[in-house]
Every structure is written in C-alpha cells, then in structure tokens.
Amino acid sequence: xxxEKKLFKVTIDNITIDVAPGTSILNAARQIGGEVTPxxxxxxxxxxxxxxxxxxxxVEVAAGSTADPRPMPKLxxxxxTNVMDGMVVKNIxxxxxxxxxxxxxxxxxxxxxxxxxxxDQAGECHLQDLSYEHGRExxxxxxxxxxxxxxxxxxxxxxxxxxxxxxxxxxxxxxxLTDTRVHGILDRGDHAEISxxxxxxxxxxxxxxxxxxxxxxxxxxxxxxxxxxVWFTKPVDAHRDCPTCCGKVTIWNRGxxxxxxxxxxxxxxxxxxxxxKPGWICNTxxxxxxxxxxxxxxxxxxxxxxxxxxxxxxxxxVKPQETITEVMGRPPKLLMDIHKISDxxxxxxxxSAIPGPPTSETYxxxxxxxxxxPTDEKANEQGIGTTK
Amino acid sequence: MGRKLLLDKAHVENxxxxxxxxxxxxxxxxxxALKTLSPEQVTEEVxxxxxxxxxxxxxxxxxxxxxxxxxxxxxxxxxxxxxxxEPGTFKDRYLMEFIPHLLIEGMIVSSFAxxxxxxxxxxxxxxxxxxDILEQAIIEAKNNGWLGKNIQxxxxxxxxxxxxxxxxxxxxxxxALLESLEGKRGNPRxxxxxxxxxxxxxxxxxxxxxxxxxxxxxxxxxxxxxxxKIGTGKSTGxxxxxxxxxxxxxxxxxxxxxxxxxxxxxSDEYCxxxxxxxxxxxxxxGGSSVPILPANLLLKTAKGETxxxxxxxxxxxxxxxxxxxxxxxxxxxxxxxxVVRHTYTLARFYRHESCGQCxxxxxxxxxxxxxxxxxxxxxxxxxxxDLLWDIQRKIEGNTICPLGDAAAWPVxxxxxxxxxxxxxxxxxxxxSQRRNYGLANYAQPLQVVA
Ligand SMILES: Cc1cc2nc3c(=O)[nH]c(=O)nc-3n(C[C@H](O)[C@H](O)[C@H](O)COP(=O)(O)O)c2cc1C
Ligand code: SF4
Ligand code: SF4
Ligand code: FES
Numbered sequence: 001x002x003x004e005k006k007l008f009k010v011t012i013d014n015i016t017i018d019v020a021p022g023t024s025i026l027n028a029a030r031q032i033g034g035e036v037t038p039x040x041x042x043x044x045x046x047x048x049x050x051x052x053x054x055x056x057x058x059v060e061v062a063a064g065s066t067a068d069p070r071p072m073p074k075l076x077x078x079x080x081t082n083v084m085d086g087m088v089v090k091n092i093x094x095x096x097x098x099x100x101x102x103x104x105x106x107x108x109x110x111x112x113x114x115x116x117x118x119x120d121q122a123g124e125c126h127l128q129d130l131s132y133e134h135g136r137e138x139x140x141x142x143x144x145x146x147x148x149x150x151x152x153x154x155x156x157x158x159x160x161x162x163x164x165x166x167x168x169x170x171x172x173x174x175x176x177l178t179d180t181r182v183h184g185i186l187d188r189g190d191h192a193e194i195s196x197x198x199x200x201x202x203x204x205x206x207x208x209x210x211x212x213x214x215x216x217x218x219x220x221x222x223x224x225x226x227x228x229x230v231w232f233t234k235p236v237d238a239h240r241d242c243p244t245c246c247g248k249v250t251i252w253n254r255g256x257x258x259x260x261x262x263x264x265x266x267x268x269x270x271x272x273x274x275x276x277k278p279g280w281i282c283n284t285x286x287x288x289x290x291x292x293x294x295x296x297x298x299x300x301x302x303x304x305x306x307x308x309x310x311x312x313x314x315x316x317x318v319k320p321q322e323t324i325t326e327v328m329g330r331p332p333k334l335l336m337d338i339h340k341i342s343d344x345x346x347x348x349x350x351x352s353a354i355p356g357p358p359t360s361e362t363y364x365x366x367x368x369x370x371x372x373x374p375t376d377e378k379a380n381e382q383g384i385g386t387t388k
Numbered sequence: 389m390g391r392k393l394l395l396d397k398a399h400v401e402n403x404x405x406x407x408x409x410x411x412x413x414x415x416x417x418x419x420x421a422l423k424t425l426s427p428e429q430v431t432e433e434v435x436x437x438x439x440x441x442x443x444x445x446x447x448x449x450x451x452x453x454x455x456x457x458x459x460x461x462x463x464x465x466x467x468x469x470x471x472x473x474e475p476g477t478f479k480d481r482y483l484m485e486f487i488p489h490l491l492i493e494g495m496i497v498s499s500f501a502x503x504x505x506x507x508x509x510x511x512x513x514x515x516x517x518x519x520d521i522l523e524q525a526i527i528e529a530k531n532n533g534w535l536g537k538n539i540q541x542x543x544x545x546x547x548x549x550x551x552x553x554x555x556x557x558x559x560x561x562x563x564a565l566l567e568s569l570e571g572k573r574g575n576p577r578x579x580x581x582x583x584x585x586x587x588x589x590x591x592x593x594x595x596x597x598x599x600x601x602x603x604x605x606x607x608x609x610x611x612x613x614x615x616x617k618i619g620t621g622k623s624t625g626x627x628x629x630x631x632x633x634x635x636x637x638x639x640x641x642x643x644x645x646x647x648x649x650x651x652x653x654x655s656d657e658y659c660x661x662x663x664x665x666x667x668x669x670x671x672x673x674g675g676s677s678v679p680i681l682p683a684n685l686l687l688k689t690a691k692g693e694t695x696x697x698x699x700x701x702x703x704x705x706x707x708x709x710x711x712x713x714x715x716x717x718x719x720x721x722x723x724x725x726x727v728v729r730h731t732y733t734l735a736r737f738y739r740h741e742s743c744g745q746c747x748x749x750x751x752x753x754x755x756x757x758x759x760x761x762x763x764x765x766x767x768x769x770x771x772x773x774d775l776l777w778d779i780q781r782k783i784e785g786n787t788i789c790p791l792g793d794a795a796a797w798p799v800x801x802x803x804x805x806x807x808x809x810x811x812x813x814x815x816x817x818x819x820s821q822r823r824n825y826g827l828a829n830y831a832q833p834l835q836v837v838a
Contacts, residue, residue, distance in 0.1 A: 052578035053745050055786055074785045080578050103782030107751035140775055143758045166744060185573065185744070188556070190754040192744035 008085040012036050012059075013093045013327040025078035025089055026057055030268065034323035036091050039101075039130050041108075041215050042167035043079035044270055046278040050172050051079035054165065055104045056130060060097050063088035075100055093327060098134075105135040111146045111190060112216075113162045121217030123230040126269055127165065146190060153183065153196050154203045156222050156287050157211060161193045164218035170194065170210040177280055178204035194218070205244060208286040212263050212271055223287050224252075224260035233259055237302075238295035244282040246274060250301050251292075258290045264301070390644035391618055393606040393626045394599070398486040404521065406528035409489040415534055417608035421497045422542035425608075430501035434604060436612030438624035443469055443560075443597030444675065444715045445790075446699050449604075455584040456502055457592040465593040466504040467569065468495060468601050470511040470518075471553055471560035475676035475737060476717030479628035480598035482640040484511075484518050488525040492548060494601040496534060497608055499546045502594055507548050509598075510565050513555045522550050557741035561789045562595040564743065575743050576789035597715075599628055619645035623698035627713070633671075633720035636660035649673070649695045649702075650687045653720065666722035670805075673702050674714020676734050677794030679801030680727070681711050707801065727809050728820075731802040732760035738795035749792035752783040756799055763810060766817030773810050777803055 007018035012029050013036040019028045027045070029037040038059055043051030051057075057079045061072040066086025075097060078089070091097055109131060116122040148161035166185065171194075174181035183196040211219050233252040240247045252260045263281045264272040272279050289295065325331055362369045402408045409415075421430050435450025456464060468491070472480040484491055491509070499507045511519060526548050529535045537545045551569055553559045559568045563577035566588050587593020603625055607615045616624045623645040632638045635653065637660040643652065653668065654661045662668050668683045687695055690709035695701050699713045721730065739753040759776050762768045780796035787793070803810060813820045 052788060053747070055746050055748055058786060077578070077788075100782065100786050103778075104747055104786070107755070107779075107782065108747050110751050110755055141755065143755070146754075165747065166750065168745075187744075188558070189739060189742035189744045190750050192750070 006085075008083050008087070010083040010085075010087045010089065012089045013091050013323075015323065015327065019083055021082075021085075023083050025059060025061075025076070025081050025083055025087075026051075028083050029078065029089075029091065032323065033267075036323055036327060038078050038091050039126075039134060040079055040268070041126055041130060041165060042169060044169050044172070044213055045268075046271060046273070046280075047169060047172040047176060047213065050167075050169055052077050054108070054167055056101060056108075056134070058097060058100050058104070060090040060094040061087060062090050062094075092324070101134050102136055105131050106139065106141075108165055109135065109139060110141040111162075112165070113145060113147070115163070119160075119163065119217040120220045120225060120230075121163075121214075124269075125217060126215035148193055151195070152222065154207070156203075156208060156283065158220050158222050158225065159194060160218050160220065161195070162218075163216045164194055164214075165216055166192060166194070167215055169213040169215070170219055173210045173213055174204075174207070177206040177209055180204070205282050205284075206280055208283045209263065209271070209280045211286075212265075215269075221260055221286075223290070227259045228252075228254055235301035237264060237298040237300070239298065240285065240289065240295055242282060242285050245285060246277075246279045246281065247285060248272075248274065248279050249281055249285055249295075251295055251297075253292070256292055258292055258295075261286045261289060390642070390647065391626060392642045392644075393615075393618075394483060394490065394602055394628065395487070395640070395642045398483075403487055404489075404525070406489065406525070406532060409487070410532075414489050415493055415529075417605045418493055418496045418500075418534060419540065421500055421608050422540055422544055427501045427503060430497060430608065433607055433612035434501070437603075437607040437615040438612075438622060439600065439603055439607060439615070440623070440699060441597055442599035442603070442627065442716065444474070444677070446713060449596065449600055452584070452596075453498075453502060453594060455582075456594055457585045458503070459592070463505065463591050464503050465588045465591060466495065466499050466502050466507040466601075467562075467565065467588060467593055467595045468507070468509045468598055469560060469562065469565060469595050470509050470515070470598045471557075471565060472515075472598070472715075473512055473557040473560050473741075474715050474717055475734070476632055476672065476719040477630055477675045477715045478632075479630040479640050479716055481515060481518065482630070483598060483602055483628065484515075485521060488518075488521050489529065490602045490605060491522070491598055492525050492529050492534075494604045495548055496529075496539070496546055497604050498594075498596070498601050499548075500544055504594075505545050505547065507546065508569060508588075509548065509550045510559070510569055511550060511552055512560075513553045516552070519550050519552055526550070556743075557737075558743045558789075558791060561791060564789070565595060566593065575745050576791075578788055620696065620698050621700055623700060623713075627697075627716055629697070629716045629718050631659050631718040631720065633718075634663050634666060634722035634725070635720045636663050643697055645696075645698045647697050648687075649697055652697050652718075659718075659720065662720070662722050664722075666724060668720065669723045669725060670721045670727065672711070672717070672719040672721075672798075674712045675717030676719070676737065677790075677797060678712040678714040679707055679710075679797050680721075680730075680805065681801070682805045685709050685805070707797070708804075711801070726764075727802050727806040728760065728764050728813050731799055732757070732764045734798045735760050735795070738791065742791060742795070743789075746786075746788045746792070748783045749787045749795065752779050752792075753795045755779055756795070760799075763813050764820075766813065766820050768810075768814045768817075770811065770814055773803060773807065773814070 008021050009016060009018055010028050012032060015032050017032055026038055026040060038057040040057045041054035057077055058075040059078045060075055063069040064072060065084030151159045153159050171184055185192050186195050187193060211221050233254050235250045235252050238249055238251045248264060249261050250264050251258050263279055266272045397403055397412045400412055431450060431453045439449045440446040441449055470480055495507050533540055535546055535548060553568060556574050558564045559574040561576045562583055564574040568574035569588060583593040583595055585592060618625050626642050626644045628640055628642055630640050641658050652658045670680050670682050671686045672678060672680045689695050689704045702711055702713045704710045735757040739757040742749045742753045744750040756776060756779055759772050763772055776799060780799045783792045784796040
C-alpha cells in the first residue's frame with residue numbers, strides 16, 4: 001500500500017494552501033490564483049529549466065519552514081524556489097517585493113523600444129500587462145536605447161531583437177521540441193542578442209512554438225505580420241486531424257479569413273495542456289492551414305485572463321478570482337486616478353462642450369478656430385452623452 | 389617580518405622545475421597525506437586550520453569540503469578556479485607563474501581528500517603562457533609518479549587537466565565556470581542545487597581558488613592546529629595581497645594577517661607608502677567588487693580601532709563604514725584620483741562583463757555606466773546621484789549571481805563616502821573637465837558619518 005503523500009502547508013499573502021512537495025512557490029501561488037500570483041516573464045511550466053532569469057517573480061520568504069522558521073535574507077525567485085512545509089511567503093503584502101518588482105519592470109523597459117503601436121504582439125504582450133500592473137507611470141531613463149536590425153529567421157518567423165527581454169524561452173523550445181537548435185544567445189550583458197549563426201533559417205516542424213512562448217513581440221509570425229490588431233480579430237477554438245501534433249488550436253479570424261493560427265493558451269498565457277501533455281502545435285497547422293475549411297470549429301475561445309482581447313466582444317468570460325480585498329484588507333488601488341490627471345475625463349465635465357479642433361468648415365486659415373462635430377450636435381439634441 | 393608559507397620558496401632559482409621544487413621540500417604533503425592520513429583526516433586538518441576561501445567570499449574551506457555529497461558510484465570533482473579576472477587581483481597569476489608545483493601539490497592532496505580522480509584547473513584565457521607552465525609542471529609531476537594511476541603506491545589515482553577560459557569575468561563565478569568547463573555558454577546557474585551536490589556534469593564538485601588549494605600544502609605539512617596559530621581570530625594563516633595603484637611598490641605580498649592596514653601601506657616591507665609624496669585618499673581593499681573606503685575609515689574603523697588586514701577587521705562596520713577582504717586586490721588611490729571617474733571605470737567593466745541573464749544586472753549595469761559617464765563628463769544632474777543610488781539598490785540582492793551585487797557595491801560605496809565629489813562634478817561641470825581629479829580635501833581625514 002503506497003503511503004499517502006504528505007502535503008506541505010504554505011501560506012502566501014495570508015492564504016494557506018496544501019501543495020505537493022517539490023512544488024515551486026509560483027506554482028503554489030497559481031493554485032490560489034488571482035493577485036497573489038507573482039508575474040512570470042521567463043518561467044514556462046512546460047519548458048524544463050526555464051525561469052529564474054527575469055526576476056519579476058521575486059517574493060519575500062518571511063519564514064522558511066516550520067522546522068527552520070528563519071526568514072530568507074534575500075528576495076527569492078518564486079519560480080525556482082520550492083516550498084517547504086510551513087513556509088510563509090509574502091508577495092503583494094510585502095513593500096520590499098513591490099518595490100523590487102517595480103524596479104525590475106523599469107529596468108526591463110529601459111531598453112525596450114515601446115513600439116507597441118506597430119507591434120504585432122500588442123494586446124497579448126506580457127510585458128504590456130506587466131508594466132501596466134506593476135510598473136511606474138514614467139521612466140527615468142534618458143539615454144538612447146539599444147537597437148538591433150530586425151531579421152527574418154526563416155520563412156515564418158521574424159525576430160525583432162530590440163524587443164527581446166532575453167527570457168531564453170525560445171531557446172528551450174528549440175532544445176526541447178525541435179531536433180536541433182540553430183539559434184541562441186550571442187554576446188553578453190545588455191549587448192546580448194538572440195540570433196542564428198549567419199542568419200540561418202529556423203525551419204523545423206515545431207519551431208513556430210517559439211512565437212507562442214515569446215512573452216513580447218520579439219518573435220512574431222511573418223504570415224500574420226501587420227495583418228490586424230489582435231483585438232479586432234475573433235479567436236475561436238478549432239481542431240483538425242493532424243499527423244504531427246495535437247491539432248488543437250485557436251484560429252484568429254476576421255470575417256471568413258483565417259489571419260493566424262496559434263496554440264491554445266491557458267490563464268497564465270502558457271500553451272494549454274491536454275492530459276498533462278503540452279499542446280504544442282506543428283508548423284503545418286500554424287502556417288499552412290489558413291482556410292476555414294481546414295478546421296473544425298469548436299466555439300469561441302474561452303478568455304479567462306485579463307487582456308485587451310477580453311475587452312473585445314465576449315460574453316461569459318471567466319474572470320480570475322479576486323483575492324486582493326481578502327489579502328490586503330482593502331480594495332485594489334488604482335495605479336493612477338485618471339480623473340485627477342486629465343480634465344477630459346472628469347465626470348462632471350460635459351465632453352461635448354469642449355471645443356474640438358477646427359474642421360474643414362471652420363478652419364479658414366486659423367488653427368485655433370473652434371470646430372464642431374455634427375455627431376456631437378446630434379447627440380446634444382438627443383441629450384445623449386452629456387451630464388447635464 | 390611576517391611568516392611566509394606560500395611564497396617563501398617562490399624566488400629560489402629554477403623553482404619552476406620539478407627537481408628544484410622537490411629538493412626544496414616539495415611534495416612532502418602528498419607523501420604525508422597519502423601514506424599516513426585518510427581522506428577524512430585531511431579534511432579534518434583543513435577544518436582545524438580555519439582556512440577560509442581566498443577567492444572572494446571567504447567561506448571556510450573545511451566546511452565546504454565536508455558538504456560535498458558522496459553518493460555511491462558517482463564521480464566527484466575538484467575544480468580549481470584560476471580565472472582571476474577581478475580588476476586589481478593578480479595574486480594567483482604570481483603563484484602559478486613562479487611556483488606552479490605548489491598548486492599541483494595542493495591539488496593532489498585536495499583531490500585525495502575529496503575523492504576526485506579527475507581534477508581541473510580552469511584558467512583565464514589571457515594567462516596563456518601560464519597554461520604552458522602548468523602543463524609542464526603536470527608532466528613533470530606525472531613522470532615522477534605524483535599523478536596518474538596508483539600514486540606513490542598508495543592506490544590513489546588522479547589526473548589534472550588545464551582548461552583555458554575565453555576571456556569572460558563571469559566565468560570566475562563558480563557555476564558559470566562549471567558551465568564553461570562543460571563547453572557551454574558561461575551563464576551562472578540558478579542555485580540550489582549547489583555544486584557540492586550537482587556540479588560538473590551534474591556530479592558533486594568542489595570549486596576552490598588557486599591560493600586556497602595551495603594553502604592546503606603547508607596545512608598538511610605543519611598540521612592544521614599549527615596553521616591556525618598564524619594570524620588573528622578567524623583570519624588564520626597567510627594571505628596573498630596584490631597591491632596596486634599609487635603606491636611605491638606594487639606587487640604581490642604575502643602577509644600573515646597580523647598587521648594593520650596602515651603598516652601594509654606605509655611600511656617598506658610592503659607597499660612602501662604613497663608614491664610621489666602624495667597623500668592617501670581612498671582604497672579598495674579587496675578587489676574591484678568591494679566597497680571603496682576613504683582614508684580615515686580605511687586606517688581606523690568607525691569605532692576608532694586600528695583597522696587590521698584581516699577578514700573581520702576589514703569588514704568591521706558592515707557596508708556602512710567597512711569593506712571586505714574579498715580577493716585581496718588592494719587598490720590605492722592618492723589625492724589626485726577622481727572617485728567619479730574611478731567609479732565610472734568600474735561600472736563600465738561590470739556592464740561589459742554581465743552575462744545578461746537576469747534583467748536587473750543586464751539593464752542596470754548599462755544604465756549606471758551611462759549616468760556615471762554623464763556626471764564624469766560634466767553633464768550630470770543632482771537627481772542623477774539619487775537615481776544611481778536607487779538603481780544600485782534595485783540590482784543588489786535581486787540577481788542570480790553575485791556579479792549584480794559586485795556591480796552595485798562600488799557605486800553605492802562611492803556615493804556613500806564621496807557624495808560631495810559627485811555633487812562637485814555636477815556643480816562645476818567645466819572645472820571637472822579641466823582636471824581629472826576631484827576634491828583634494830579627502831587627503832585630510834573626513835568626518836565619519838554614522
Ligand atoms: C562574478 C564573480 C567572479 C568571480 N571570479 C573569481 C575568480 O576569478 N577567482 C576565484 O577564485 N573566485 C572567483 N569568484 C568566486 C567563486 O565564485 C568562488 O566563490 C570561489 O572560487 C570559491 O573558492 P574559495 O572558496 O577557495 O574562495 C568569483 C565570483 C563571482 C560572483
Ligand atoms: S526572443 Fe522572445 S522568447 Fe526568445 S529570449 Fe527574447 S523575449 Fe524570450
Ligand atoms: S547577476 Fe549578472 S552576471 Fe550574474 S547571472 Fe545575473 S546577469 Fe548574469
Ligand atoms: S519568472 Fe521567475 S525569474 Fe522569471
């Protein structure tokens with residue numbers, strides 16, 4: 001008779017949970033869910049050896065274990081630190097963690113081009129989410145940012161090294177999913193870059209998964225390049241009988257056009273697992289099957305994480321559990337109160353009463369002429385959109 | 389005259405050759421260890437000696453050895469860290485260049501204690517000529533039955549290999565070193581697991597500095613207890629200090645850790661005082677990574693005690709008013725030196741040497757370098773100084789390996805002790821361009837800010 005496995009009790013931000021020995025703090029926190037889960041930019045549960053690099057998941061260990069309740073002196077990377085029985089972890093309840101994390105976010109952004117408006121990843125970019133949730137409003141960086149030439153590595157993938165945060169996930173994909181790795185990290189420090197030797201093409205049945213694991217827009221799908229913003233597309237889950245991979249995908253459509261195909265993602269932005277096996281998809285499914293008739297549609301993609309994609313037309317989206325009030329004893333704080341900063345959004349201001357820029361009718365050479373907007377006027381007449 | 393245990397024979401003519409080395413009493417410790425002691429007893433002697441790692445962290449060597457996991461049927465390795473790339477540190481080079489057999493001898497004894505049948509020397513790539521010296525010594529040792537199978541009839545087998553690095557400071561960090569030794573990119577590993585459990589090729593491994601391993605020879609020859617009598621407190625034995633900067637006599641000195649910093653700088657036996665009749669301004673006592681100290685805090689601790697050349701005394705006062713023994717790279721700055729420029733130079737080094745794995749170190753080192761260059765060029769702002777402080781705080785302790793800390797500490801200490809020099813650069817942008825040194829008043833002892 002196998003003995004029942006003893007579970008470890010771990011307390012994260014005052015919420016206690018039992019987990020199997022060998023679970024990392026991050027995965028324990030994911031079992032709780034919500035805000036107590038540290039953000040993870042480099043760890044990827046399906047890629048062995050990943051994590052420990054980006055340092056966004058740092059947490060404070062207030063008590064190491066029941067046996068040795070001393071606190072750990074340094075903040076630890078929760079993705080690579082395993083829980084002990086009786087461990088007490090502080091994430092959002094620790095000022096030190098929040099401060100260090102804001103620092104990491106600021107540092108991750110100093111060399112980032114912030115070219116979201118022209119980046120295909122915008123809307124599903126983990127760095128956007130991270131900086132929105134954990135970052136500062138501005139930067140203190142005043143120098144030129146490092147830049148690299150963009151590079152087509154093979155027919156399907158484009159590399160924008162400038163956007164890369166060197167999480168190493170794509171190298172693990174190449175190591176663990178494809179026969180040979182032909183790309184890697186050259187040079188070191190802030191001049192390190194992902195590259196292939198002499199722009200060798202990355203062409204391997206499963207190489208496309210690098211695009212899915214890349215948390216930013218450094219590796220993007222060339223077949224989707226500039227086709228659309230992700231939040232204008234309709235993602236639906238679909239499948240086909242594929243001899244190479246699981247064939248379970250999300251197709252991103254506009255009308256009847258299949259703009260791109262990706263693996264399905266779970267609530268942590270990782271590729272979904274089926275029966276414990278990660279649902280990586282092959283390049284044929286991803287790049288070559290761009291007709292609706294190639295796929296059996298299952299239904300709308302389930303959006304169970306916050307994202308601009310879910311700001312789109314979704315009914316019945318599953319929202320992550322709210323734990324912040326429970327943990328902090330107060331409702332969440334707004335990063336900034338827009339009403340304090342901008343006149344435009346003050347609730348008591350009548351938006352339609354603010355003069356707009358001159359129109360072709362009112363301009364007559366005077367850039368300061370007040371414009372009028374027929375729609376506004378119409379709305380005014382009907383009493384819509386005003387706070388009278 | 390302090391005692392010399394490592395370098396006492398280093399200048400005997402032809403000591404590099406096996407015959408002379410043997411005639412001068414070389415390889416006695418191997419005879420003693422292999423014939424009369426068990427591996428555990430060797431480890432016990434090293435524990436008793438109180439020897440602390442000479443590579444920088446000062447971790448007790450005997451304790452490190454006893455942590456080595458010993459699972460059945462899995463090889464164990466000893467790796468000697470000869471990467472020595474810390475600016476200001478050049479003691480290992482001296483030892484290996486002048487008396488290479490001492491390292492080989494120490495490695496055989498240590499390998500015996502640890503049960504390592506294949507031991508490695510990982511040497512920095514730029515020391516190319518020393519590789520030849522070491523390989524020559526290994527061949528001679530082998531020809532005379534000190535290496536290979538069944539050493540001196542004891543039944544113990546051991547081989548030593550030399551591996552050259554490719555010019556990266558980070559490969560001195562022990563786990564990066566192991567990665568590099570395995571033929572991979574020299575990225576530090578995430579710990580745990582520690583090398584004592586999973587090191588080279590996932591086998592239990594001990595990584596020690598060159599000087600640490602060399603010190604095992606006198607420990608076995610004289611006994612751990614005898615060795616522990618030299619020095620003060622927990623700083624036992626002798627330590628090699630590589631002194632450089634504005635002193636009369638730069639070079640490698642062996643000290644027995646009983647002398648004061650003042651004596652070390654000013655006595656003719658060691659540095660011989662500040663060169664060109666200038667005054668002492670500041671000093672980095674343990675290699676570029678440790679905090680810089682202004683003259684007054686260097687010679688006396690904040691409590692007013694004489695600062696000694698020992699692990700404890702150099703660290704007295706923590707990082708507020710103390711520093712560290714580190715790797716023994718003793719860098720002296722006279723009154724003509726500019727702390728801002730100096731800090732910039734160090735920041736440039738760390739930026740160049742960061743492996744780029746973790747975000748705080750990769751991005752933070754580059755940012756600090758740019759800000760420091762601005763201040764140094766007279767383009768800085770007052771807020772830049774606070775910003776620098778904040779950036780170093782965001783790096784320190786938040787990274788995978790201690791290089792992040794090593795990049796943060798020099799900046800933090802420079803601002804802590806020489807903030808007015810930074811401010812002077814900001815306020816006098818033009819004057820700071822005309823002269824390459826900062827405020828000369830540091831030659832006079834400063835008020836200690838608690
Ligand atoms: C960035 C970095 C560089 C290092 N470089 C060296 C080095 O060049 N030589 C060395 O002996 N130790 C170096 N160390 C320390 C080693 O990691 C390790 O602590 C040391 O080799 C242990 O030997 P010891 O116990 O004999 O001191 C370095 C550490 C860091 C973090
Ligand atoms: S390209 Fe993307 S996945 Fe690869 S290291 Fe950079 S950010 Fe990570
Ligand atoms: S601290 Fe710096 S050198 Fe060390 S692992 Fe991180 S990036 Fe690399
Ligand atoms: S997710 Fe843990 S360090 Fe990146």
